[in-house]
Amino acid sequence: MQSSLSKTHGNSNVDASAITSITNEIIHVLHIEDHESRDQILNDLLESGRQSLVKYQEDIKNEIYADVMDGNHNRLIILLKMYFQQKWETQYGTYNPWFISFLKKYQNGENRNIYERVVTRTAEYGNTYMKNYSILSIILQLLFESIDDECLKETNIFNDLWFTITNDGLTSITKYSDYIIEDVMNEQLNKSQSTLFQALREYYRQAIFSLLKQNNIVDEHNLYDLILDNITEHG
Secondary structure, eight states: OOOOOOOOSOSSHHHHHHHHHHHHHHHHHHTOTTOTTHHHHHHHHHHHOGGGGGGGGGGSOHHHHHHHTSSSOSHHHHHHHHHHHHHIIIIITSSOHHHHHHHHHHHHSTTHHHHHHHHHHHHHHTTTTOTTOHHHHHHHHHHOTTSOHHHHHHOSHHHHHHHHHHHHOGGGGGGGGGGSOHHHHHHHHSGGGOHHHHHHHHHHHHHHHHHHHHTTOOOOTTHHHHHHHHHHHHO
8 A cells, every 4th residue: 555645845935945055065076066967866866875876887987886886875875875874864754753752762772783774775776665655664774773774685574574573564573573673663563652563553554544435435433544543453
């Protein structure tokens, strides 16, 4: 089912200015200000991450290409991380403040290394692992910390997890207990404090409500939300 999240282009002039500043610096770092493929290169970077530069190797000076493709501490990776973090906060967080609270908890807490790993992965591969609802994907990547980069590239575990949870609901995460800390899993299984439950709820919302309306089911006594909660939990 498709997410109900509607895309925005930032919630203020400050956000737009920050994005523009980042993209302009990316262009400068790559020295492609006057290149005819500048916009295409930039768009691919913002969509598919640093790995997309491979197909533009001949368009970038050798020494620059070697520098920006080397490791995770060069200026290009830092800028891409800034871009995606800004995007998460503005495009996804505007109507989902609970998501930003969850991100900040990881970013500023004892799990900062997990947060950095997911942001760096996104800078490297862009939306490759974002599926059709980025909020849910980001949350799953943070929670299931044992699904690392190697596991993502070499196995279908993340794809299987995505398919299972979006079809069978929150309770199905127990099938993947080898990839998540037990205390974290138990916390997420508790609906009252589960960010994963909230994300799944938003993932299902639009499709469920539309289906109920199409079948002329009236939303009495909070019926729609009760049905949504049940499907979110059990699929």
